[in-house]
Amino acid sequence: MPTNLLALNWKMNKTPSEARAWVGELTAQLPATAAELAIMAPAIALPAVAAELQGSALAIGGQDVSAHESGAYTGEISAAMLRDVGATYVIVGHSERRTYHAETSQVVAGKAAATIAGGLVPIVCVGEGLDVREKGEHVAYTLDQLRDSLAQVSLEGAHQLVIAYEPVWAIGTGKTATAQDAEELAAAIREALRGLYRDYADDVRILYGGSVKPGNIAEICTQPNVNGALVGGASLDVASVVGMAAALV
Incomplete structure (x- = not known):
């Protein structure tokens, strides 16, 4: 079974100086854990985080990436830029990007492919809103979104994938x-991945994201097809991160 991944999505929080101080505080308190930790910081803070983590086993990653390798795309950040500052991962297609920036699954597919081509691991996010779940259509909706978001990822690129299932209705709401x-969704995603990538599917980590905290992470991550968590609000608090890391033994 793949090692659990705890991906800490800070979203639009922490200046570079705040980020460096926070990471210093975390590394001083972090317990032994069986999970891999990755700090998904704002792009401007990644160099400061990387400097503070030098010599550490913790990874870093971006929160978004361009589908383009380089060029006249003002404000965008390429996979090569993220890799150059030490990133291993990048979040692709987070529900907030899909909602606030109108990113379609076709756009997400291009970003996932560019991430893999650029030598990074995409954390491809999929998940349903409350209206879809209340209709009982959450599995079909999420699997359609998954297939569309992976349309440009080849069999050869599948071993570099991470999938994050994020029920949109449980993000930042306190509902879990x-x-x-x-x-249920992780198992359905795994089966869909087998249809796309055959045996590679068993090595793809499937994360859960949505109001994860120290009190519920262990139960969630001991499910057969759940291999970690994409954590939002709780990732900003050192004590919460320490508690979650300690729970994943």
């Missing part, structure tokens, strides 16, 4: 899908 809800 149950461990059984998380496993």
Whole structure:
């Protein structure tokens, strides 16, 4: 079974100086854990985070990436730029990007392909809103979104994938899908990945994201097809991150 990944998505929080101080505080308190930790910081803070983590086992990653390798794309950041500052991962297609920036699954597919071509691991996000879940269409909706978002990822690129299932209705709301809800979708995603990538699918890590905290992370991540968490709000608090890392033994 793949190692659990705890991806800490800071979203638009922490200046570079705040980020460096926070990371210093975390590394001084971080317990032994079986999970891999990755700090998904704002792009402007990544060099400061990388400097503070030098010699550490913790990874860093971006929160978004361009589908383009380089060129006249003002404000965008390429996979090569992220890799050059030490990034390993990048979040692709987060629900906030899909909602606030009108990113379609076709756009997400281009970003996922560019991420892999650029030598990074994409954390491809999929998940449904409350209206879809209340209609009982959450599995079909999420799997359609998954297939469309991976349309440009080849069989050869599949071993570099991470998928994050994020029920949109549980992000930042305090509502949390149950461990059984998380496993239902993770198992469906795993089966869909087998249809796309055959045996590679068993090595793809599937994360759960949506109001994850120290009190529920262990139950969620011990489900057969859940291999970690994409953490939002709780990732900003050192004590919460320490608690989550300690729970994943």
